[in-house]
Amino acid sequence: MVAVVTVSISGAVVSPPKEPTSLQNSLSTRKPSSPFLGGELRATKYKRVKGIKESRDLFNVQAFASLTDSNSKKKGRFYLNFTGFPFPLGPFLNRRTFRYEVVRGSIWAFEQQQALGFSSITTNIRMTVIKLKSGGLWIHAPIAPTEECIQLVKELDAPVEYIVLPTFAYEHKIFVGPFSRKFPRAKVYVAQRQWSWPVNLPLEFFGIFRSKSIRDEDTSIPWFDEIEHKVLSLPEIGIGPYVEVAFYHKRSQTLLVTDAVIFVPRQPPECISKESLLAAAKNGLAVKILSGGQEVPEEPVVDNKFNRQKGWERMVLQILFLGPSNLLEPNASFAQMSQKLIVSPIVKTLVFSKVPEKVWDWIDYIAKNWRFKRIIPAHFTAPVAATRSDFLTAFGFLDELLGEPYVSRPSLSLLFTSLMGKAASYFPPDDMKTLSSLDEFLVSVGAVKKTVSGRKPAGKVAILK
Numbered sequence: 001m002v003a004v005v006t007v008s009i010s011g012a013v014v015s016p017p018k019e020p021t022s023l024q025n026s027l028s029t030r031k032p033s034s035p036f037l038g039g040e041l042r043a044t045k046y047k048r049v050k051g052i053k054e055s056r057d058l059f060n061v062q063a064f065a066s067l068t069d070s071n072s073k074k075k076g077r078f079y080l081n082f083t084g085f086p087f088p089l090g091p092f093l094n095r096r097t098f099r100y101e102v103v104r105g106s107i108w109a110f111e112q113q114q115a116l117g118f119s120s121i122t123t124n125i126r127m128t129v130i131k132l133k134s135g136g137l138w139i140h141a142p143i144a145p146t147e148e149c150i151q152l153v154k155e156l157d158a159p160v161e162y163i164v165l166p167t168f169a170y171e172h173k174i175f176v177g178p179f180s181r182k183f184p185r186a187k188v189y190v191a192q193r194q195w196s197w198p199v200n201l202p203l204e205f206f207g208i209f210r211s212k213s214i215r216d217e218d219t220s221i222p223w224f225d226e227i228e229h230k231v232l233s234l235p236e237i238g239i240g241p242y243v244e245v246a247f248y249h250k251r252s253q254t255l256l257v258t259d260a261v262i263f264v265p266r267q268p269p270e271c272i273s274k275e276s277l278l279a280a281a282k283n284g285l286a287v288k289i290l291s292g293g294q295e296v297p298e299e300p301v302v303d304n305k306f307n308r309q310k311g312w313e314r315m316v317l318q319i320l321f322l323g324p325s326n327l328l329e330p331n332a333s334f335a336q337m338s339q340k341l342i343v344s345p346i347v348k349t350l351v352f353s354k355v356p357e358k359v360w361d362w363i364d365y366i367a368k369n370w371r372f373k374r375i376i377p378a379h380f381t382a383p384v385a386a387t388r389s390d391f392l393t394a395f396g397f398l399d400e401l402l403g404e405p406y407v408s409r410p411s412l413s414l415l416f417t418s419l420m421g422k423a424a425s426y427f428p429p430d431d432m433k434t435l436s437s438l439d440e441f442l443v444s445v446g447a448v449k450k451t452v453s454g455r456k457p458a459g460k461v462a463i464l465k
Helices: 070-076 147-154 176-182 274-281 285-289 305-321 331-337 345-350 356-369 388-394 397-402 411-425 429-444
Strands: 024-029 042-046 062-067 098-103 107-116 122-131 137-140 160-165 187-191 212-214 227-233 243-249 254-256 374-376
Touching: 070 147, 107 147, 122 305, 160 176, 176 187, 187 243, 227 356, 243 356, 274 305, 305 331, 305 345, 305 429, 345 429, 356 388, 356 397
Parallel strands: 137 160, 160 187, 187 212, 254 374
Antiparallel strands: 024 042, 024 062, 062 098, 098 107, 107 122, 122 137, 227 243, 243 254
């Protein structure tokens, strides 16, 4: 989630005339290089991928990106979008789609680049597709339905049965209507309590018609035997409620979330363009303001690995903290925030810290009932090799807010998790200053509440083995 309160008051999608295109594929694989996830993607081009060898390693994924001649490529990736309040969501004209096979023949991740307004702040946005036992496809958090994206879905050679909107967030909601029109026979399900701001508009305004609500623990939902769900529906803490639905695919032991947790990779996702990375590497106005008091040199940005990495690190810190302490030299702060499962500082500060009891109830249910071994968030890295203990560790800050330990385990495990939880929840204080000041300001003017009382957990988390 690039910004917690990014919503829209209008929407427009224009598709170019359909023309036949000759699609080629590029294959990439990840090799394990961390305790959580495989390393960066390396692409090798093929005219057609056949007989892909399955890797049984959890960390390996296979990536497919359509490559066409320059004219058809631009048309296949065309998508017009200038909506979003207070900042429109880019790219405004073209979105390249990458497809990754997460679990062979069962789960795929589709990624596109997404930018905040006209800035260089860019990240990836992810749609997850699961093949059901019926042979049909279940689609989580649709992305922009460009011709390229739709072609990559159709290459899975299975009908789209369900399209799911798991959150209230505009960045995901905006694509559900246009995507569902590409698959008119699919049934659309949405998280409850949808809203928009500054005008609260009905779902129909976003092109979402005849949708059904996802109710908490509703066993009558068509896919319940294969995919369970748990709704996080928080009291209003400001202009609207935070709503997110977590899903658990039982057969593959996969947990799907939207914005609850993230895993920032060392290198940028493949869908982030080099132009965006180099733009972020320039010493512009934002760097001059957030330079930690150092003199900012005026120097041209050369396209090389160092500058692309610098651009990525600057992007990440702005996404996580809004106003980090030192964009000129982002390395130290980036190192503390990457390569671990965390709750985003924005979500933690502006949302979860306001209602710790409700958030605890949600993660408590997930940890008790779902034995997942991987997590697929909607942004940054996926899949993340993580267990229930890793998931609880990311929410270690809740213990402090609730005033007592709520996790019951053997003493050594408790000590380890407590230490890891503090590490996962530790954010550099200097980087947190802007976000903390914003929170204090919003509370002082009554835009958000300081805390929202909620029910304390009825029990404790069971021992996790």
